Amino acid sequence: MFRVTVGKVANAMRGTVGITSSRVVAVRYSHGAEESAEDFDKRYEKYFNRDGIDGWEIRKGMNDLLGMDLVPSPKIIESGLRACRRVNDIALAIRWMEGCKDKCGDQKATLYPYLLERVTPTLKELGIPTIEELGYDKPELALKSVFDM
Template identity: 65%
Template sequence: MNDLCGMDLVPEPKIVIAALKACRRLNDIALAIRFIEAVREKCGSKQKEIYPYILQEIRPTLDELGINTPEELGYDKPELALPNVYDVHG
């Protein structure tokens, strides 16, 4: 998975599915969620186009394995974010 994340590409949905099944075999839900986060970041500037497609393709596998996406868990929003200092007095 580390090698895959190090490559300059967005993995195909079937590769993501295989990785998620491997995470499930190891019973490592944290790795599965971090991998989905890495896939989202790999989409780069095309995140709004590519990431929803990947989620659409892997959704049956996510449901089968009982894995939530980072967005469903609230990991896409920082928990301890501070307000921007330039917006405080604005």
């Protein structure tokens, strides 16, 4: 509804005042001040450190983070792992680490070891095994390639 109204006002202004469409688009899609990286990290750390957070809310926060175009910082990963431990959901903690590994994309060889190095003390403290310790980094029932025979 708002978009239609703004479009009609823009068309009317374009004819009378001579405003170009680039100015109208800039006004139409602008929204609030940008959040700094530190504020973003603090917001998600605070979200995962809330008292009384349940498994559904943890999953929602993790899903929101993994849906963004970013790799979570080690501080956010640690607070997510601690939240998983508070609700005693080790499977969610392992999936969280697996999702963070997948978010590294083509930088997996350089970025994931850095994340793992920073998060390993927390994993040891909480008693959560890494993906590599569980063997989830290699397919279990994969067939050998015909080119390797």
